[in-house]
Amino acid sequence: MADESQPADPPPPAASASAGDGKYPPAAVPTGEIDPLPGDRERTQLPERVVTYWQVQSALFYGPLTLIGAVIAFAVPGIGVLGQIALVGGPLLLGLLDAFVIEPKRRKLWWYSVGEHQIDLQHGWLWHTRTVVPMTRVQHIAMKRGPLADRFSLAELEIHTAAGSVKIPALDREQAIEFRQRVADLAQLSDDL
Amino acid sequence: MTSEQQPEPKPDPQQPESGPDPQQLTGPTFRAPEPGSPGEQEPGSEVYRLHPAAFVIEGSRIARQALLPLVIVAIGESPLFAIIGLVLIVLISVGIGYAIWHSTTYTTSGNKLVLRTGIFAKREREVPAARVSALDTSRGLLQRIFGVVEVQVQTAGGGEKAEITLRAVTFDESERIRRDLGHALAGAGHQAATGPVGPSFAKPAQHDDDPSAPAYAAGTGTTGEPSPFPAAQPFEHAPASVAAQAAPEQTVYQMPTNHLVLAALTSPSIAVVGAALAAVASQANDLLPASLTRDLESRADDLTVTAVLVLAFGLLLVAAVVAVIGSLLLYAGFTVTRDERRIRIRRGLLTERFSTIPIDRIHGVRIVETPLRQLLGYAALEVEVAGYGSSNTEEVTRTLVPLVPRSAARATLTAIVPTLATTKPRPEDQAPMVEPPTDGFEDGQLAVHGIPTRGRRRYFGTALIFAAVPVIALAAAPIGFGRLAIALPLIAAGLWARSASRTAGWATLNRGGGDGNELLILRWRTWGRSTLIADRRRLQRAEIHTSPGQRRMQLATFHVRLSNARRTRVRQLDAVTAHQLTALAVDQRSSQYALARTNSA
Numbered sequence: 001m002a003d004e005s006q007p008a009d010p011p012p013p014a015a016s017a018s019a020g021d022g023k024y025p026p027a028a029v030p031t032g033e034i035d036p037l038p039g040d041r042e043r044t045q046l047p048e049r050v051v052t053y054w055q056v057q058s059a060l061f062y063g064p065l066t067l068i069g070a071v072i073a074f075a076v077p078g079i080g081v082l083g084q085i086a087l088v089g090g091p092l093l094l095g096l097l098d099a100f101v102i103e104p105k106r107r108k109l110w111w112y113s114v115g116e117h118q119i120d121l122q123h124g125w126l127w128h129t130r131t132v133v134p135m136t137r138v139q140h141i142a143m144k145r146g147p148l149a150d151r152f153s154l155a156e157l158e159i160h161t162a163a164g165s166v167k168i169p170a171l172d173r174e175q176a177i178e179f180r181q182r183v184a185d186l187a188q189l190s191d192d193l
Numbered sequence: 194m195t196s197e198q199q200p201e202p203k204p205d206p207q208q209p210e211s212g213p214d215p216q217q218l219t220g221p222t223f224r225a226p227e228p229g230s231p232g233e234q235e236p237g238s239e240v241y242r243l244h245p246a247a248f249v250i251e252g253s254r255i256a257r258q259a260l261l262p263l264v265i266v267a268i269g270e271s272p273l274f275a276i277i278g279l280v281l282i283v284l285i286s287v288g289i290g291y292a293i294w295h296s297t298t299y300t301t302s303g304n305k306l307v308l309r310t311g312i313f314a315k316r317e318r319e320v321p322a323a324r325v326s327a328l329d330t331s332r333g334l335l336q337r338i339f340g341v342v343e344v345q346v347q348t349a350g351g352g353e354k355a356e357i358t359l360r361a362v363t364f365d366e367s368e369r370i371r372r373d374l375g376h377a378l379a380g381a382g383h384q385a386a387t388g389p390v391g392p393s394f395a396k397p398a399q400h401d402d403d404p405s406a407p408a409y410a411a412g413t414g415t416t417g418e419p420s421p422f423p424a425a426q427p428f429e430h431a432p433a434s435v436a437a438q439a440a441p442e443q444t445v446y447q448m449p450t451n452h453l454v455l456a457a458l459t460s461p462s463i464a465v466v467g468a469a470l471a472a473v474a475s476q477a478n479d480l481l482p483a484s485l486t487r488d489l490e491s492r493a494d495d496l497t498v499t500a501v502l503v504l505a506f507g508l509l510l511v512a513a514v515v516a517v518i519g520s521l522l523l524y525a526g527f528t529v530t531r532d533e534r535r536i537r538i539r540r541g542l543l544t545e546r547f548s549t550i551p552i553d554r555i556h557g558v559r560i561v562e563t564p565l566r567q568l569l570g571y572a573a574l575e576v577e578v579a580g581y582g583s584s585n586t587e588e589v590t591r592t593l594v595p596l597v598p599r600s601a602a603r604a605t606l607t608a609i610v611p612t613l614a615t616t617k618p619r620p621e622d623q624a625p626m627v628e629p630p631t632d633g634f635e636d637g638q639l640a641v642h643g644i645p646t647r648g649r650r651r652y653f654g655t656a657l658i659f660a661a662v663p664v665i666a667l668a669a670a671p672i673g674f675g676r677l678a679i680a681l682p683l684i685a686a687g688l689w690a691r692s693a694s695r696t697a698g699w700a701t702l703n704r705g706g707g708d709g710n711e712l713l714i715l716r717w718r719t720w721g722r723s724t725l726i727a728d729r730r731r732l733q734r735a736e737i738h739t740s741p742g743q744r745r746m747q748l749a750t751f752h753v754r755l756s757n758a759r760r761t762r763v764r765q766l767d768a769v770t771a772h773q774l775t776a777l778a779v780d781q782r783s784s785q786y787a788l789a790r791t792n793s794a
Contacts, residue, residue, distance in 0.1 A: 024746075024747055029770055030774060034777050129737070129738050132735050132776075132778070133733070163733035163754035
């Protein structure tokens, strides 16, 4: 399958210590030379078909919800027209919003980067979270597949550390295997199945 | 894998050869695995069972759970029913206790602890000695009656429950397990055979020769003088003989009685109960005079309310007393001893508990000041160790020092955990003496870089959101406290925001010595003020969170996690600062000191 992951937009110019851009006063930063994070050099996005995958998941969630709303709206007496519109239109609207606005944006903003010493990734569509895990702290990586994910040739990766786990929800299956192998080498993990 | 016939089990070599001592009733020691047991066993390794007291101890746990339902069901039934039920419970629980005892075995060969449990489906749990982050023994009431102890082995997380518990073994056996897992303190483990007497404290080593020898040296490398508190070595399994030759353990902290009482009186749970008491009391004051001056009948409603208030007051008072007594019992005799590699904490009156923690497993420490204690100038010290989590039930477990004057907090930390020292060690001097390092520390105070002004303003926004609920509730309430009451949550929110925004900050401390050991220091306030001092090489994870509003103003929230998964947050940092702190937290520049994976949790 063609590799649909593209490199993300080039990362923003590296944050220079104490750079004041005129708008805000310069920031205090820890002294000394610090290696840039892997995500400051290059980032990899999730494949484009992940959007479709998430849209299907969204439909599987909001579809039944709309149906239930419709059933309630028309089977239960005494609900006005406004209520019926709300019960049916509400989940429908949310589902459409989710599928066509949120999920594409979420996929666009998701990126990961495997450096020699760290794993760097960022996710979120409104609230962004950037997570960095030192390679020496990785305990093991689990790959999860499901029937739906298999149809899209996607897999979920879970990176376990002593402080909980970090998930990459949908990677091209081949890339997931590669990722896992690369991290296993870098983190000197024993071969785990 | 042989199953030859065995003669009588070999006597446990630690037991005295003299007459049988009822307290030495360790279960039979037998070689050779039972046929069909899972896993391979090295030939000659010893497999142990728990002490027979486990019947009763395990059984009582089950009985306790069954007792409440029995009471509920038996209410209203005849006493005979209750008696029969009780007898049944006792029989069943002892029976189950026996089954558990019979099916539980463990072995400590090969530098790991393997525990096999399960009455029907056998489960095997294995913990390598290198993954053990702390080892606790405790003696509750039942354990004391039978002269045994309970052993809890703490490990780093990883999906499984991070703890293995052996509910009943003799004290000698627990020391043997400690030694086999490399957790024995020098000088310990040679107890008299009459049972646990507590660790024997060697005389504190005299270090008068050079009290000012720095634990770290500004600049390049150590001075070569013997430091009174040498840096802990990376963890390695030390045979018992070597451990015995190491420096004897010394007491680094012993809790004075007045601190014990103060700690019990100011503990967080007390504060909550106390606040509730005060609230109820103020209401009672309002109502009582009114009800006394009016006619009984016309104030019948108030009387009922008064009665309720009095009852509530009484209950809360009882709860407060119980909480204070509980704290006293938990922390009585709190003592911390230490040798070169491990610290041992002893505490408790009714339930005596010993915890050993290798110093290099201590990835961070916290100075925690609840508002009441901060007012009085005291703080509590907590240790960040894999397996000691952040839930309230584990508050006692992770306590390193229950109460210490704030001015002596860092000096005490230096004495107990020298790898995380932020002061020069001076064992005889409580006041911290700080060598002004390059990172801008103020004299005597741990100065941290604060957050930018625009970040501080956002704290007020957060506080307002939290205050909205009580404000709305009060505005809508029919009770006529007066509209002035609405001001209270607002004022409280404002005060909190002001304090929290000024408290938030960070610092790094380069301890020099050429190993790039940098301490990351974070300070913040949620309810109480907390300061985290962590070895930045041990951070498991660093995160930067941004909301749309924060992105607009170039702010971010910085999260950090150590191996016990407690999350530490500093909110509203400058985005650039947060980015650089994250990069620092995971910087592997001094990669020759990045720890090998076996040591990493």
